[in-house]
Amino acid sequence: MKIIYQVELLSGAQKDLKGLWKIRKEVVTALLVLENSPDKGHDLSQDLQGILSLEFTIKGSGPFRAAYVMVEEDKTCSILAIGPHQNFYALVKSRLKQVKALLDKVIAARQKKSEPKKKGSTSEPKKA
Numbered sequence: 001m002k003i004i005y006q007v008e009l010l011s012g013a014q015k016d017l018k019g020l021w022k023i024r025k026e027v028v029t030a031l032l033v034l035e036n037s038p039d040k041g042h043d044l045s046q047d048l049q050g051i052l053s054l055e056f057t058i059k060g061s062g063p064f065r066a067a068y069v070m071v072e073e074d075k076t077c078s079i080l081a082i083g084p085h086q087n088f089y090a091l092v093k094s095r096l097k098q099v100k101a102l103l104d105k106v107i108a109a110r111q112k113k114s115e116p117k118k119k120g121s122t123s124e125p126k127k128a
Helices: 011-019 021-035 088-094 096-114
Strands: 006-009 052-058 062-071 076-084
Touching (some): 006 011, 011 021, 011 076, 021 052, 021 062, 021 076, 062 088, 076 088, 076 096
Antiparallel strands (some): 062 076
């Protein structure tokens, strides 16, 4: 059975979507892809580590991006910004404070996942 993620728009993304009212339906359709494919976006790096970017094109309007945080533990994709590719990553950087707690949670979970599992203890066996 496939797990469906909840897609939520944070306040900044809600404002972005209002500004895209002419193509709102197409944008929402593109974003809902994340329900079934939450890892469809690519990982961003450096000071945007932990954020993913979904790339999509709206016919007649060009390339767009949606920046989001995928929280596997909660099965959610929290979208923090939506907009055209031009100057998009500057917009995302300006909204980092809004998702700091989410990012900390995601980065901690990724680090925990990548830690090697310990086998037994490292101390010497007890002598009888």
